[in-house]
Structure formats: C-alpha cells, structure tokens
Amino acid sequence: MTSSKLDPGDEIDGYRVVSLLHNGGMATLYRVERAGAELPLAMKVPRLAQGDDPVSVVSYEVEQMMLGALQGRHVPRLEAVGDLQRRPYLVMEFIDGESLAAAVGRAPLDADELVRLLAPVADAIDDVHRQQLAHLDIKPSNVMFRASGEAVLIDLGLSHHRHFPDLLAEEFRKPIGSAPYIAPEQVLGLRSDPRSDIFALGVVMYQLATGVLPFGAPTSVHGLRQRLYRYPRAPRALRPELPQWVQEVILHCLEVDAARRPTASEVAAWLRQPASVVIGVRGRRTRNPGWAVRLRRWLWAAGFEPAAPATTQASALPIVLVAVATQHRDASRQAALQAAVRDLTAMHSEARIAVATVIPPQPLLGSSGPESGGNLHVRHLVELRAWAEALQLPEQRLTFHVLEAHDAAQALLDYATNNPVRQIVIGAPPIEGNPKLGISYKPVAAAVAARVALQAPCTVMLVRPVAAA
Amino acid sequence: MKLALIADIHSNIEAFDACLAHARDRGAQRFALLGDLVGYNADPVAVVARAMQLVEAGAAVAVQGNHDAAAAGDVSERMNEAAAAAIRWTQRQLAPHQADFLRSLPLVLREGSVCLVHASAAAPERWVYVMDTRAAAASLDAAESPYVFCGHVHDPLLYYMGADRRPQPFLPVAGISIPVARHRRWLSIVGSCGQPRDGDPRARYALFDIDRALLTFHRIDYDQATAAGKVRRAGLPEEFARRLESGR
Numbered sequence: 001m002t003s004s005k006l007d008p009g010d011e012i013d014g015y016r017v018v019s020l021l022h023n024g025g026m027a028t029l030y031r032v033e034r035a036g037a038e039l040p041l042a043m044k045v046p047r048l049a050q051g052d053d054p055v056s057v058v059s060y061e062v063e064q065m066m067l068g069a070l071q072g073r074h075v076p077r078l079e080a081v082g083d084l085q086r087r088p089y090l091v092m093e094f095i096d097g098e099s100l101a102a103a104v105g106r107a108p109l110d111a112d113e114l115v116r117l118l119a120p121v122a123d124a125i126d127d128v129h130r131q132q133l134a135h136l137d138i139k140p141s142n143v144m145f146r147a148s149g150e151a152v153l154i155d156l157g158l159s160h161h162r163h164f165p166d167l168l169a170e171e172f173r174k175p176i177g178s179a180p181y182i183a184p185e186q187v188l189g190l191r192s193d194p195r196s197d198i199f200a201l202g203v204v205m206y207q208l209a210t211g212v213l214p215f216g217a218p219t220s221v222h223g224l225r226q227r228l229y230r231y232p233r234a235p236r237a238l239r240p241e242l243p244q245w246v247q248e249v250i251l252h253c254l255e256v257d258a259a260r261r262p263t264a265s266e267v268a269a270w271l272r273q274p275a276s277v278v279i280g281v282r283g284r285r286t287r288n289p290g291w292a293v294r295l296r297r298w299l300w301a302a303g304f305e306p307a308a309p310a311t312t313q314a315s316a317l318p319i320v321l322v323a324v325a326t327q328h329r330d331a332s333r334q335a336a337l338q339a340a341v342r343d344l345t346a347m348h349s350e351a352r353i354a355v356a357t358v359i360p361p362q363p364l365l366g367s368s369g370p371e372s373g374g375n376l377h378v379r380h381l382v383e384l385r386a387w388a389e390a391l392q393l394p395e396q397r398l399t400f401h402v403l404e405a406h407d408a409a410q411a412l413l414d415y416a417t418n419n420p421v422r423q424i425v426i427g428a429p430p431i432e433g434n435p436k437l438g439i440s441y442k443p444v445a446a447a448v449a450a451r452v453a454l455q456a457p458c459t460v461m462l463v464r465p466v467a468a469a
Numbered sequence: 470m471k472l473a474l475i476a477d478i479h480s481n482i483e484a485f486d487a488c489l490a491h492a493r494d495r496g497a498q499r500f501a502l503l504g505d506l507v508g509y510n511a512d513p514v515a516v517v518a519r520a521m522q523l524v525e526a527g528a529a530v531a532v533q534g535n536h537d538a539a540a541a542g543d544v545s546e547r548m549n550e551a552a553a554a555a556i557r558w559t560q561r562q563l564a565p566h567q568a569d570f571l572r573s574l575p576l577v578l579r580e581g582s583v584c585l586v587h588a589s590a591a592a593p594e595r596w597v598y599v600m601d602t603r604a605a606a607a608s609l610d611a612a613e614s615p616y617v618f619c620g621h622v623h624d625p626l627l628y629y630m631g632a633d634r635r636p637q638p639f640l641p642v643a644g645i646s647i648p649v650a651r652h653r654r655w656l657s658i659v660g661s662c663g664q665p666r667d668g669d670p671r672a673r674y675a676l677f678d679i680d681r682a683l684l685t686f687h688r689i690d691y692d693q694a695t696a697a698g699k700v701r702r703a704g705l706p707e708e709f710a711r712r713l714e715s716g717r
Contacts, residue, residue: 061648061650065648068648084651084652085651085652163645164639164645165629165637165647166637166639399600399601400598400600401600403603418635419602
C-alpha cells in the first residue's frame with residue numbers, strides 16, 4: 001500500500017492536490033481539483049500505515065458505503081472512490097462553509113443563536129434518519145454549514161445503515177464514537193439506534209448553551225458509563241438566564257432511555273417554535289435530585305440494557321437459546337422445557353428462538369453405517385423441528401442448530417458467546433437424593449446444565465418438571 | 470460481469486423462468502444454479518431441460534443438491550415422507566439422460582473468486598444446513614474463496630467475515646445493492662427460487678456484479694397459482710401447493 005502523504009501539485013487519477021485541509025487521526029483531508037468538475041472537491045485518504053488505528057480502514061469502507069447510498073443536501077456528494085488495494089481515497093464534495101466547531105469557541109450562546117445554528121442540524125439528522133442511517137458520531141466538528149444555512153453532516157465513517165452489514169460491530173466490540181457526545185446505548189456497544197444521534201445533539205446543544213460539556217470528556221469505559229446514571233448539572237444552574245424551554249429540550253434529548261428521547265423532526269419544530277415546548281420537571285429543574293434518587297438511578301444503570309432500537313432487524317434481535325437433549329429423551333422434561341419457552345416467547349415477542357442440540361462430531365468420510373454422517377445430523381435436526389412444533393411459533397422466529405462437539409457445555413457456551421444470546425433455557429440437573437422424581441437423567445447431562453449455568457455470558461434458566469403430587 | 474445465483478428451484482419452472490428473465494433484464498450474462506433443481510413441485514422435466522440447455526450453451530454452471538442426488542438414485546439421505554413421495558414421483562418423470570445429468574453434477578465449483586455449493590463447502594456431501602455462525606465459518610474456511618454462494622437453507626442471509634474470523638449474519642433487504650468488498654469474505658445464502666418459506670411467496674435469487682463488487686438479493690413475483698395448480702393436478706402432497714401460495 002502506498003504512503004498516504006500527498007503534497008500540493010501531486011496528481012492521483014486525474015485529481016490534483018491543492019492543499020492540506022485537515023490531518024486527523026483516521027484520515028487526511030485534501031482540497032483537490034479536477035478539470036471540468038462541477039463541484040468544489042475534497043479528497044479523504046485513510047491512514048493505513050502500521051500503527052494507525054485499525055478502525056480507520058473499516059470506517060473508510062463504511063463511509064464509502066454510506067455516501068454511495070445517501071442522497072440529498074445534508075451529506076457531501078460522493079464523486080469518486082480509489083481502489084482499496086492500490087490507492088484508497090474518497091473524493092467528495094468540498095463544503096466551503098463554516099464548521100459548527102467554530103461556534104464552540106463563542107459559547108455560551110443565547111437562545112436565538114442556538115436556534116439559528118441547531119435547527120438546521122436537527123433537519124439534517126432528520127433527513128439521514130429518514131434514509132435509514134444512524135450517523136453515530138454527531139459532534140460540532142462533524143457539522144458544516146452551506147452558504148444557504150443548511151447543515152451538512154460529514155464523516156460518516158462510524159455510521160450504521162439498516163440496509164448494509166455493520167462492519168464496525170463485527171470487529172470492534174468496544175464503544176466507538178467521540179467520548180463527550182456518545183450515547184449511553186453506544187457505550188454499551190449497541191450500534192444501530194438512530195436515537196443515539198438525538199443524545200449527541202443534546203450534548204452539542206448543552207455545550208453551546210452553557211460553554212461546558214455535560215459529561216466532560218472521559219477517557220475510560222468507566223468514565224463513559226457514568227452517563228448511564230449521573231445527571232448532568234441543569235443548564236440553568238450554570239446559566240440562569242437560559243429560558244426554561246431550552247433546558248427542557250436539552251434534557252429531553254439527554255434521556256438515558258432512547259425510547260424517551262424526541263425525534264429529530266420534533267427537536268427541529270421545537271427550536272423553531274419555542275412556544276410549542278411543554279415545560280415539565282426537566283425544564284424547571286435547577287438542582288440535581290437528592291441522593292436517594294441518584295442511588296436508585298445508579299442501581300438501575302448497573303442492570304441497564306438498552307431498549308431495542310426503533311429500527312431493528314432480525315439479525316440484531318436478541319436470541320433465546322434452548323438446549324434440547326435429543327440424545328436423552330424424557331417426556332416430562334421435554335414438556336416442561338416447551339412450556340417454559342412458550343411462556344418466554346409470550347413475554348418477549350421480538351426474541352428469536354434458537355433451538356439447539358449437541359451431538360458428537362461425525363466422521364467426514366469413511367463411515368457407512370446408517371447412523372453416520374449427514375443422516376444423523378439431519379435426524380437430530382428433524383427432531384428439533386418436531387420438538388419446536390409444540391411452540392406454535394412462526395418459522396422466521398425459529399432457527400435450529402445441531403452443534404457437533406465432544407464437549408456439549410462448551411458448544412452451547414461458544415454459541416452463546418458468538419451470537420447475541422440474551423438467555424439460555426436448559427433442563428435442570430435432577431435434585432440429588434430425591435428418587436421419587438424418577439428422572440433417569442444421566443450425570444453427564446447434569447454436568448452440562450451445571451457448567452452452562454456457571455459459565456454462560458447471559459441469563460440461564462434451568463427448567464425442572466413439577467413432580468406429580 | 471454479472472452473475473445470477475439461483476438456488477432451490479425445486480421443479481418450479483414458473484419461478485425459474487421469472488428469475489432468469491428478471492436477471493437478464495438487469496444484465497446477467499451468466500447463471501449459477503446452486504442445487505435442488507428438482508423435488509417438491511411438479512415440473513422436474515421442464516426445469517432440468519432448461520438447466521441442461523443453459524449449461525450446454527455455456528451460460529450456466531450447476532452444482533448438485535440433495536434432492537437432485539436423491540432423484541438420480543442416491544437413496545442415502547433420509548427425507549420426510551412427503552418429500553420422499555415427491556422424489557419417487559420425480560424419478561418416474563425424468564428421462565434417463567436427465568437423471569444422468571443430475572447424477573453428473575459436481576458438489577462444489579470454484580470459479581475465480583467465487584465458490585458455489587448447495588449446502589456447506591465443508592463436507593458438501595453431508596448436506597449440512599448453514600444456520601449459524603459456526604456453520605458459516607466452517608463453510609467459508611473450507612471454500613478458500615472470498616465469495617461463497619449456497620442454498621439448501623431456503624431463507625436468504627448474508628454472512629460477512631472480517632479480521633476476527635467470526636462471521637456476522639445480516640438479513641439483506643430485497644432490491645438493495647450491498648457493497649461486498651473483495652478483501653473480506655462473504656457467504657451468501659441466496660434464498661429459494663422455487664419454494665420460499667419465510668412467509669413471502671415471491672421467488673428469490675441474487676445478482677452479483679463481480680466487477681463492481683455489488684450484491685443484490687431480489688424477491689420477484691411470478692405465477693404462483695399456475696405452479697400450485699400443477700402440484701395439485703400431479704397428485705403431489707397438498708402441503709407443497711399451499712406452500713407455494715403462502716410462502717410458508
């Protein structure tokens with residue numbers, strides 16, 4: 001791969017470098033020209049050298065994917081793409097205007113100035129959300145203004161689009177984003193919720209209204225997690241002259257639970273018509289709540305799981321893994337397991353049910369017995385399907401897995417680790433010293449359930465048939 | 470070059486012809502038939518004839534599916550009674566040279582950066598269902614190609630693999646072109662052409678623009694009523710006719 005450093009006058013595929021615009025951690029941005037170009041142009045070259053952040057190459061791919069899919073005035077137009085193997089670059093429209101970052105230095109701003117700057121930003125976020133994109137890195141330096149006043153969201157390298165595989169979720173299971181602006185659900189690794197952009201917009205609005213960041217600029221995951229339970233200081237405690245409606249909108253955007261945040265179009269409408277904002281507890285607060293409320297919030301945060309995003313898709317839905325012992329059948333245990341899963345599916349209408357069993361690895365070749373190879377695999381698959389018929393679930397909510405492994409517990413644990421499994425349901429080991437239950441469960445199966453329960457990365461439900469009276 | 474990938478046609482000539490026409494309209498020059506030409510439905514002769522014609526003209530390549538193997542006389546695989554009944558019926562319809570064609574199909578084909586297989590490239594003769602990340606990883610590892618296309622599982626799904634060697638599932642949106650960069654590895658279950666099962670009765674296939682590395686999963690309408698009517702007139706199990714009508 002060639003060096004990413006370019007000098008004025010250098011030419012790549014017909015684009016002549018005019019000047020260096022910005023040297024960032026992930027990419028370098030140049031002003032470029034091409035004969036006959038309709039738009040002013042900029043070229044973004046990712047940093048791919050040894051020692052550079054590995055996120056940079058993936059976010060380059062992501063940005064290329066997103067710019068290619070989006071339309072309209074609120075993202076830069078994509079002009080050309082360089083081959084990743086040979087010379088990676090993106091040539092896009094150069095937005096020759098002011099950055100929102102310039103306003104940060106002038107903060108605190110008054111309400112009129114906030115409206116003038118941020119209503120167009122809310123419009124831009126609304127536009128990309130309608131195009132199924134969550135930007136996930138909204139911050140002042142990623143917002144530019146056209147001469148017309150319209151806002152343009154730049155740097156889509158961390159974005160998530162419902163129509164495309166999330167290349168970043170795959171490789172980086174740590175929070176990705178800009179520490180001061182990242183939403184609580186992003187801190188927990190969820191990268192598909194457009195409502196994370198509303199939280200970031202709330203942070204930007206807070207920053208411009210008060211001159212300080214509501215959660216500071218933490219550098220550790222622990223520090224990032226604080227926004228799950230710590231209230232930011234009320235903006236009006238910092239600037240009493242700020243209207244209540246501004247505080248109401250800011251704190252509404254900063255709700256920890258994404259479901260309680262407004263949409264981008266609601267924020268845009270409120271900014272343009274402050275009289276339409278209903279001022280509640282959020283707008284009137286000037287002091288932080290007492291220690292009892294804070295403690296309750298901290299306890300809640302300790303077990304916080306982000307709500308399902310507004311635009312989920314099947315592959316991201318939580319999975320309930322049901323371990324069915326097709327090798328050790330016992331009618332009362334199977335019925336108890338079926339009943340438990342039926343109850344669970346009634347409660348969690350979104351969850352996908354993965355019905356799994358573990359069989360010893362089958363020889364690939366050379367075995368010709370009737371039980372060998374694919375036959376055995378398929379037979380167990382058929383049994384799992386028959387088992388699941390009692391659940392009466394639509395087929396798209398069910399998947400069936402015959403895992404081949406010597407170590408059944410490890411196979412189930414691996415599956416739960418590598419897939420978004422929320423809960424494992426498995427038959428409980430028999431109660432020791434209670435022969436009345438008459439369960440002919442083999443000790444090996446009991447050991448599997450016990451090990452899964454001890455080592456699973458998620459909740460485990462142990463199901464035991466009720467003893468006959 | 471645009472390659473159309475069609476899997477699990479299952480003796481449904483109406484769905485097959487509709488996918489071929491749709492793909493040709495979008496510039497497909499080549500076709501990959503990913504196994505299970507026959508089984509379940511009522512037009513094995515027409516489907517195999519169309520496939521042979523495309524293969525002989527050099528416009529298509531084909532791999533063998535478990536239903537093809539069964540119809541060609543390999544009885545090693547156990548099927549449920551309805552599917553087995555359809556196979557016995559199919560065997561009575563096929564001409565000897567058509568059964569020979571099915572028998573002669575390879576299990577795996579590799580062409581350039583593309584690997585074609587009906588089930589899993591890891592032990593294709595075992596007809597493993599690629600239904601989770603482990604199975605997807607095994608198939609991708611065995612294929613040694615950046616792009617694996619398969620069928621067998623009837624619902625479309627795209628797995629993509631990066632540096633950490635864990636494939637991630639992605640549910641493709643019909644009609645949206647997905648950039649599938651060459652430096653990654655991708656496993657596509659293209660979805661069933663002739664017997665969809667996820668509640669949408671339209672025929673599925675995928676179109677791969679190799680030069681631009683863009684993959685599009687399609688769902689297209691075809692004449693389900695005619696195909697279902699043929700199943701009933703042939704005296705095949707009623708559930709197969711209803712499945713064509715409802716997509717379940």
